Amino acid sequence: EAQVTQNPRYLITVTGKKLTVTCSQNMNHEYMSWYRQDPGLGLRQIYYSMNVEVTDKGDVPEGYKVSRKEKRNFPLILESPSPNQTSLYFCASSFTQGASEQYFGPGTRLTVT
Amino acid sequence: GQSLEQPSEVTAVEGAIVQINCTYQTSGFYGLSWYQQHDGGAPTFLSYNALDGLEETGRFSSFLSRSDSYGYLLLQELQMKDSASYFCALGETGGFKTIFGAGTRLFVKA
Numbered sequence A: 001e002a003q004v005t006q007n008p009r010y011l012i013t014v015t016g017k018k019l020t021v022t023c024s025q026n027m028n029h030e031y032m033s034w035y036r037q038d039p040g041l042g043l044r045q046i047y048y049s050m051n052v053e054v055t056d057k058g059d060v061p062e063g064y065k066v067s068r069k070e071k072r073n074f075p076l077i078l079e080s081p082s083p084n085q086t087s088l089y090f091c092a093s094s095f096t097q098g099a100s101e102q103y104f105g106p107g108t109r110l111t112v113t
Numbered sequence B: 001g002q003s004l005e006q007p008s009e010v011t012a013v014e015g016a017i018v019q020i021n022c023t024y025q026t027s028g029f030y031g032l033s034w035y036q037q038h039d040g041g042a043p044t045f046l047s048y049n050a051l052d053g054l055e056e057t058g059r060f061s062s063f064l065s066r067s068d069s070y071g072y073l074l075l076q077e078l079q080m081k082d083s084a085s086y087f088c089a090l091g092e093t094g095g096f097k098t099i100f101g102a103g104t105r106l107f108v109k110a
Helices: none
Strands: A004-007 A010-013 A019-025 A031-038 A042-051 A054-057 A076-078 A087-094 A108-112 B003-005 B009-013 B018-025 B029-037 B044-049 B053-057 B060-065 B070-075 B084-092 B098-100 B104-109
Touching: A004 A087, A010 A019, A019 A031, A019 A087, A019 A108, A042 B084, A042 B098, B003 B084, B003 B098, B009 B018, B018 B029, B018 B084, B018 B104, B029 B060, B044 B053, B044 B060, B044 B070, B070 B084
Parallel strands: A010 A108, B009 B104
Antiparallel strands: A004 A019, A019 A076, A031 A042, A031 A087, A042 A054, A087 A108, B003 B018, B018 B070, B029 B044, B029 B084, B053 B060, B060 B070, B084 B098, B084 B104
16 A cells, blocks of 8 residues: 555654654655644645755754655654644655645654653 | 745535635746645645646646636535645745645535
8 A cells, every 4th residue: 555654653752852753655756755734834844855865954944854865764853852843743755846746644743841 | 935825714515616715926836736634634635736727636626827826726516524624735946845835724514
């Protein structure tokens, strides 16, 4: 089954404790993205990747890191989480760049206390 | 910078037709997409317009006018299950960002 998986689905952590949210897709997509969703703000892109070893900042990259060592995986790293990073996070992938037909993972609800 | 504007809420009656508008400001983009998101779920792709005009997919249609910086999603024969949030999104040229609107919450009443 074609899908994007994310783990964990829920995470409660404390300020400053490094964490990684994994994302994997099995569709051989080149383009992958991370978004955060906050009430009233829609989806805001954090980072995206055009292909292996090619990543770039979205609109809200501060406090986040990503890597793309393999085509299928695109982990999101918060090296020192803060409460303002409490949010719902989605990973997405598509064959090409842009908004056309992105497939979304189920989401990760992160709470930073 | 790039931005997309959508109404925050729309209410319609079951069986009716509803149009959700999206206006945008951008220096260039590949196309305009629409996504649906039910409460507690992930966004799912509905439609994409690379060129001006109407794209039809079952009960859903999407329209784009680049000259007017405007697009819309048309939902026909509304069903209760269409109650959800709808997002327009565009992929910018000159880079590869994807920008989403803040979303329109659609309430379908019996």
